[in-house]
Amino acid sequence: MSRDYDVIILGSGPAGFSCAMQSAKFEKKALIIEANENYLGGTWINTGTVPSKALRETASSIYRYTAQFGDEGRKPYERFRMRDVLRNKDRVLATQNSEIKDSLIKNEVDTALGFGRIVDPNTVEVTREDGTKKRFTGDYILISTGATSKKPKAFEIDHSTILDNRSILDIHYIPKRLVIVGTNIQAMEFATIFSALGTRVTILSGQKDYMVFLDKEIKEEFDGILKEAKISVFNRKRVLQVGPNPLRNCTEVKFEDKDSGEQHVIETELVLYFGDRKPNSANIGLEELDLKTDRKGFIQVDENHRTGIPSIYAAGDVIGHPSLASVSFSQGRTASCHMFGISRMDTESAIPYGIYSIPEIASVGLTEDEARRQIGDVTVGRAYYRNLTKANIARTPRGMLKLVFEAESLRLLGVHIVGSGACDLIHTGQAVLNFRGTARYFLDTVHNYPTYSEAYRVAAFNGVNYVHKTGVTYMDILKEE
Ligand SMILES: Cc1cc2nc3c(=O)[nH]c(=O)nc-3n(C[C@H](O)[C@H](O)[C@H](O)COP(=O)(O)OP(=O)(O)OC[C@H]3O[C@@H](n4cnc5c(N)ncnc54)[C@H](O)[C@@H]3O)c2cc1C
Numbered sequence: 001m002s003r004d005y006d007v008i009i010l011g012s013g014p015a016g017f018s019c020a021m022q023s024a025k026f027e028k029k030a031l032i033i034e035a036n037e038n039y040l041g042g043t044w045i046n047t048g049t050v051p052s053k054a055l056r057e058t059a060s061s062i063y064r065y066t067a068q069f070g071d072e073g074r075k076p077y078e079r080f081r082m083r084d085v086l087r088n089k090d091r092v093l094a095t096q097n098s099e100i101k102d103s104l105i106k107n108e109v110d111t112a113l114g115f116g117r118i119v120d121p122n123t124v125e126v127t128r129e130d131g132t133k134k135r136f137t138g139d140y141i142l143i144s145t146g147a148t149s150k151k152p153k154a155f156e157i158d159h160s161t162i163l164d165n166r167s168i169l170d171i172h173y174i175p176k177r178l179v180i181v182g183t184n185i186q187a188m189e190f191a192t193i194f195s196a197l198g199t200r201v202t203i204l205s206g207q208k209d210y211m212v213f214l215d216k217e218i219k220e221e222f223d224g225i226l227k228e229a230k231i232s233v234f235n236r237k238r239v240l241q242v243g244p245n246p247l248r249n250c251t252e253v254k255f256e257d258k259d260s261g262e263q264h265v266i267e268t269e270l271v272l273y274f275g276d277r278k279p280n281s282a283n284i285g286l287e288e289l290d291l292k293t294d295r296k297g298f299i300q301v302d303e304n305h306r307t308g309i310p311s312i313y314a315a316g317d318v319i320g321h322p323s324l325a326s327v328s329f330s331q332g333r334t335a336s337c338h339m340f341g342i343s344r345m346d347t348e349s350a351i352p353y354g355i356y357s358i359p360e361i362a363s364v365g366l367t368e369d370e371a372r373r374q375i376g377d378v379t380v381g382r383a384y385y386r387n388l389t390k391a392n393i394a395r396t397p398r399g400m401l402k403l404v405f406e407a408e409s410l411r412l413l414g415v416h417i418v419g420s421g422a423c424d425l426i427h428t429g430q431a432v433l434n435f436r437g438t439a440r441y442f443l444d445t446v447h448n449y450p451t452y453s454e455a456y457r458v459a460a461f462n463g464v465n466y467v468h469k470t471g472v473t474y475m476d477i478l479k480e481e
Helices: 014-025 042-047 049-069 087-106 185-196 216-228 325-339 368-374 389-394 422-434 440-444 454-469 474-479
Strands: 005-010 030-034 110-113 115-120 123-127 133-143 147-149 177-181 200-204 232-234 237-245 250-257 263-268 270-273 277-279 312-314 353-355 361-365 378-384 400-406 412-418
Touching (some): 014 030, 014 042, 014 325, 042 049, 042 087, 042 325, 049 087, 115 133, 177 185, 177 250, 177 263, 185 216, 200 263, 216 361, 216 368, 216 400, 216 412, 250 270, 353 422, 361 422, 368 412, 378 454, 400 454, 412 422
Parallel strands (some): 005 133, 030 110, 200 232
Antiparallel strands (some): 115 123, 123 133, 237 250, 250 263, 361 412, 378 400, 400 412
């Protein structure tokens, strides 16, 4: 039976976009349906990944400039206007938005604006904001509708003084004080971005601790960085109320300690809220199709991203963890490959994680604790940024790179970095890890000098020294093939 399209894709974020592009490369006819009638690219280009990174880049430049030339006795918020700080973000959004449109046109991917709902395993109905409806048929359907932040229970986001990840990108001034509610990755990124702009940042977290998935030593180093930046983190706190105090011309955040019940009030200019993410899986026809989701609404898929219905696939944030643009690109591509009979090989490879705080954090593979539990006899090697010539030149002395490897074979098990350039640096470690390499690679390979990459060599020597101390001679290690 001839259908309108080979594949119909709901959502134009990284999962949907990459599925469309891959399908086009296979010379398949693809249609992207996008509910947001103003722009394509989803959270990726418009409200999440790209704009926050563009803002981070500007804040980081200001931070480096201040470190080098001093602050003339004035905080960045007294010297820079938010309008100018956000100019880079506006430029990047404009170029990225036009690039995504050009790519779709060049690759002959059709787009339809409106809210997509799956009517049957091969049909999608699109409803535009003006109420007009249109139906399309396709051999396959990809659900890549993303996720959105849950609303806070105790207060309303007014997008004026109480903001979320969208409205923070449109503020008109750099606040002197900012309270961030939540401790996910993005909360930590924004905390360091605003701190670099001179803002006094306080984080209120409901959890026992933040970013507990990090290698312990990396987290300790980051704790030190937050402390140095005077960013206060209060754990196990529940926000009770947020509201204006006209007499003191500020916003008050009332919160309590979850254990003692003790209540406190903190004064601030702005509040930035990060809630848990919930999948955009409601009202898209899943109930009628009896398509499986978990308790929270995340769609369940197999390793090829196929749902329980053979013609329907799902990818990106709508299927849950790890909810990253980087991974969503790969998932969308995997789904397309499976639809059109191409098997992909990289399902075993280790995924890197990047946190774009200032400085960055990145990791791949096992943490030291995980490696000790799973492998047993492991060794770690450390390189501190303060000992790297590059970091000295660039005035970026905070940070460390840590290698985790098997003591006997030197097989690399994990790499963990906090420091400038971590999110790029991690890919060297990822390559060695995915090719099942050993720490010897870093001993034997010439790295450009001065670079942050040199940290790999320093950490490898440091780790090998530990092995040496446990009785293996240095000669033995270097002689081994
Ligand atoms: C502040 C912030 C910073 C981030 N930073 C990073 C980062 O640095 N690195 C990284 O890897 N990840 C980052 N992420 C995560 C990343 O943005 C997401 O993982 C990624 O965008 C998910 O891609 P997606 O394709 O699943 O969905 P999205 O990008 O959310 O796109 C989904 C699209 O589907 C559309 N849609 C929804 N329902 C329908 C429907 N029924 N019909 C048609 N269209 C529909 C939406 O309008 C949207 O355009 C960040 C997220 C946030 C919030």
